[in-house]
Amino acid sequence: MRKICSQGITFLLLVLLLSLGACQEFIHNSFDTFTGKIVDVEGNPVADLELILTQDLDFGVAQPPVSKSIIYKIKTSNRGEFRMVVPSRMDSSFNTEYFLLLSAPAQFELEESGMSVLYRYFSFSTAERAADGVIDLGTLKIVRQ
Amino acid sequence: MIRRILVVVLILLWVSFSAFSQDMKKEGGPTKGQFTFAPGAELLYRSYEKGSFLGDTYAMGLGFRLKVDFEFSGYPGIGVYFGTQGSSIQSNRFLGGFFKEVRMPESGIYLFHQVPVFENLSLRGELGYGQLQVIHGLSPSRFILDYAHFSGGLVANYTLAKEVFGIFDLNLVFGGNYGFLNGNKIVINDLDRTYVQRATAVQGVFGIKVRYL
Numbered sequence: 001m002r003k004i005c006s007q008g009i010t011f012l013l014l015v016l017l018l019s020l021g022a023c024q025e026f027i028h029n030s031f032d033t034f035t036g037k038i039v040d041v042e043g044n045p046v047a048d049l050e051l052i053l054t055q056d057l058d059f060g061v062a063q064p065p066v067s068k069s070i071i072y073k074i075k076t077s078n079r080g081e082f083r084m085v086v087p088s089r090m091d092s093s094f095n096t097e098y099f100l101l102l103s104a105p106a107q108f109e110l111e112e113s114g115m116s117v118l119y120r121y122f123s124f125s126t127a128e129r130a131a132d133g134v135i136d137l138g139t140l141k142i143v144r145q
Numbered sequence: 146m147i148r149r150i151l152v153v154v155l156i157l158l159w160v161s162f163s164a165f166s167q168d169m170k171k172e173g174g175p176t177k178g179q180f181t182f183a184p185g186a187e188l189l190y191r192s193y194e195k196g197s198f199l200g201d202t203y204a205m206g207l208g209f210r211l212k213v214d215f216e217f218s219g220y221p222g223i224g225v226y227f228g229t230q231g232s233s234i235q236s237n238r239f240l241g242g243f244f245k246e247v248r249m250p251e252s253g254i255y256l257f258h259q260v261p262v263f264e265n266l267s268l269r270g271e272l273g274y275g276q277l278q279v280i281h282g283l284s285p286s287r288f289i290l291d292y293a294h295f296s297g298g299l300v301a302n303y304t305l306a307k308e309v310f311g312i313f314d315l316n317l318v319f320g321g322n323y324g325f326l327n328g329n330k331i332v333i334n335d336l337d338r339t340y341v342q343r344a345t346a347v348q349g350v351f352g353i354k355v356r357y358l
Contacts, residue, residue: 026288031239031341033334053241071241085337086241087281087288133332 025095030088032126034098036137038080041109045080046142050103053084057099057121064120067101088133089126096126102142109141118143177219179358184213185318187352191230197344198239198337199279199292199326203247206231210350214257221258226275227251234281239341244281244288251277251294265304271322272297291330292344298322300350308358316354323347 034053038046051074054067076082089096100122102108107118122140129135187210193200208230216222229250234240253275261267279290300320307314326344333341 023285025286026282028287028289029291029328029330029332031331031333031337033337035334072238074238083334083336085239085333087239087243088332131332132334134334 025089025093027088027090031085031133032088032129033132033134034082034084034086034100034124034137035134036082037139038076038082039139039141041141041143043141045076045078047076047078047080049076049080049106049142050074051076051082052101052103053086054099054101055095055097057101065099065101067099071098073103088129091127097123098126099123100137100140105145106142107145109143179218180216181218181356181358182213182215183316183354183356184211185316185352185354186211187228187318187350189228189230189348189350191346191348193326194345194347198237198341199344199346202235202237202239203232203249203279204235206233208249210352214354214356216257216259221256224255224257226253226255226273239337240281240288243286246282248280249277250280251275253294255296257300259302267302267304269300269302269320270297271300273322273324277326290328292326292328294324294326294346296322296324296346296348298348302354312358314356314358316356317352318354319349319351321347321349 038049038051040046051072052067053071053074054069055071056068058066058068071086072084074082074084100108101120107120108122109116110119110122111117122137124135124137126135189208189210190205191208192205193203195201208228210226210228212224212226212228214222214224227250229248232247232249234244234247253273255271255273257269257271259267259269273294273296275294275296277292277294279292281288281290298321300318300322303317303319305315305317309315324346326346328342331338331342
């Protein structure tokens with residue numbers, strides 16, 4: 001009887017430890033870096049363009065979508081490039097999706113099923129990071145309004 | 146270059162301390178080979194060099210350190226320490242504003258060699274290695290950065306009272322050290338790697354130590 005009890009307690013402790021590990025939100029000693037380049041419809045780099053990184057986008061009645069909290073607000077370089085760094089989140093976390101917004105009156109032109117579609121935000125997740133934590137968002141085309 | 150010079154100076158200081166202490170022993174002092182241990186508590190203030198992630202991201206406050214020396218008198222000794230320092234997070238481009246609080250516990254080991262200068266005053270050189278953790282947030286949303294901390298310094302011991310109850314000396318301790326921090330476990334992009342992984346620090350300490358005879 002005692003043996004069964006001690007095995008049960010050991011099992012419960014193991015489950016508790018595993019669940020605590022699974023609940024961990026961030027990956028220690030690891031940063032994700034989002035990089036990319038913004039170009040206009042003619043493919044020219046867009047310098048000094050303000051970008052907003054957020055995880056909290058309000059898709060309500062307001063148009064365009066509004067960020068409820070801002071992680072970073074940065075400007076693109078002379079070559080239209082940007083780089084943003086955040087602590088890495090576990091893939092099991094519910095917060096691995098990020099949104100990129102434009103401060104200027106412009107929209108992202110994205111390819112969907114071979115067609116160009118305009119979006120007021122660009123969404124991405126951290127699922128596919130390189131060994132050094134870089135998530136390359138590639139070249140993003142914008143259309144000014 | 147400055148780092149290399151400092152390392153060389155610390156090593157030379159360490160070597161010269163050993164030679165100096167042997168001269169002093171000939172003039173009298175504690176019995177050579179006598180084992181002593183000395184627990185102590187110190188207030189500390191460490192400042193990280195600006196231009197590094199640690200220096201630019203955290204505003205440092207006062208901290209404390211608990212330590213114990215083990216020594217055979219006249220020979221280099223060894224000690225262990227544990228401490229922590231208060232700090233707050235400044236505006237930065239790495240933590241995303243995800244955290245409000247941060248703690249910086251550190252534990253480690255050090256070698257030291259102590260020589261008497263005057264009747265109640267002795268100087269010691271220290272070389273240390275510690276593991277610093279920078280812990281952001283609270284569990285389960287904690288984010289930890291690990292740094293190895295190599296340091297060297299000079300500490301003065303002033304004996305306030307000798308052979309209290311015949312069993313211990315009470316000492317006042319004050320000094321400083323210079324350290325290098327290396328966070329080579331930290332994964333980050335090439336461009337920011339050196340900035341985040343490396344730092345230097347200057348630290349001042351002030352405290353008391355009880356040396357059991």
